[in-house]
Amino acid sequence: MNPLPGQIEAALNATSEHGTALQETLRLILADLHSETATIHLLEVETQLLHLTAQVGLPPQMLDVVKFIPVGKGIAGQTVAQNKPVTVCNLQTDTSGVAKPGARQSGVGGALCVPMHRDGKIVGALGIGTMRQHEYTPEETKRLQEVANLIATRIAAIQ
Numbered sequence: 183m184n185p186l187p188g189q190i191e192a193a194l195n196a197t198s199e200h201g202t203a204l205q206e207t208l209r210l211i212l213a214d215l216h217s218e219t220a221t222i223h224l225l226e227v228e229t230q231l232l233h234l235t236a237q238v239g240l241p242p243q244m245l246d247v248v249k250f251i252p253v254g255k256g257i258a259g260q261t262v263a264q265n266k267p268v269t270v271c272n273l274q275t276d277t278s279g280v281a282k283p284g285a286r287q288s289g290v291g292g293a294l295c296v297p298m299h300r301d302g303k304i305v306g307a308l309g310i311g312t313m314r315q316h317e318y319t320p321e322e323t324k325r326l327q328e329v330a331n332l333i334a335t336r337i338a339a340i341q
Contacts, residue, residue, distance in 0.1 A: 184325060186210060186211070186214045186325065186328075186329055187328060187329060187332055189210050190207050190210055190211075190329055190332055190333065191332070191336075193206040193207045193210060194207060194333070194336045200337075201236065204222055204235065204236035204333075205236055205238060207236075207329075207333060208220040208221075208222065208236055208237070208238040209238055211308075211310060211329060212238060212239070212310065214325070215310055215318075215322055215325065215326065216312065217292075217310040217311060217312040218239045218311065218312055218313050219237070219239035219240055219309075219311040219312075220236075220237065220238045220239060220308070220309065220310045220311075221234060221236070221237045221240065221248060221258070221307075221308070221309045221310075222234075222235045222236040222237070222298075222306060222307075222308055222333065223235065223248075223251060223306050223307045223309070224298075224305060224306040224337070225253070225262060225304060225305055225306050225307075230252060230253040231250050231251065231252055231253070232250070232251040232252075232253065232258050232259060232262060232306065232307060233249070233250060234248050234249050234250070234251075235306070239311075257270065257293055257295045257309060258295050258307040258309055259307075260295075261295040261296060261297050261307045261309070262297055262304055262306070262307050265297055265304055266297065267294060267295065267296045267297075267323050267326075267327065268294075269292075269294045269295075269317070269318050269323070270292065292311065292312045292314065292315055292316030292317060292318060293309065293312075294309065294310055294311075294318040294322065294323060294326060295307050295308065295309035295310075296308055296309075296323065296326050296327045296330045297327075297330070298330045298331065298333060298334035298337075299330075299331050299334055300331075300334040300335050300337070305334050305337065306334065306337075307330075308326065308329070308330040308333065310326065
């Protein structure tokens with residue numbers, strides 16, 4: 183049995199400060215999936231923009247690049263547009279066009295992003311990355327999707 187959902191529930195319940203709760207949640211995910219960077223982007227339906235809500239591990243120069251992402255652009259934007267996980271084995275050498283050109287500044291190799299669902303609707307995207315080349319497995323994708331949906335159901339309560 184995967185202990186991560188229970189750990190995330192505890193982290194989200196530990197404080198009423200949503201920034202702190204989401205930061206701790208991302209740290210738990212990174213430890214579980216042996217990755218170094220993580221982001222949560224929430225969807226603003228009216229503008230079709232994803233807003234960076236929490237992150238761990240991104241270099242400072244990347245924060246402006248990923249602060250707002252249009253649906254359909256970049257890994258998070260493609261995740262939301264397609265309503266399915268998007269993965270890149272090595273962001274540094276990827277030529278698929280999924281990642282935004284500035285994404286290489288992150289130093290990330292392998293990346294995985296999953297949609298966040300609440301009540302059957304997409305509310306955002308949860309992404310992780312590692313500095314090494316890595317193809318996330320179906321099991322890792324399933325685990326990340328499970329916790330993304332858990333976070334999505336709780337976000338309204340902690341915002």
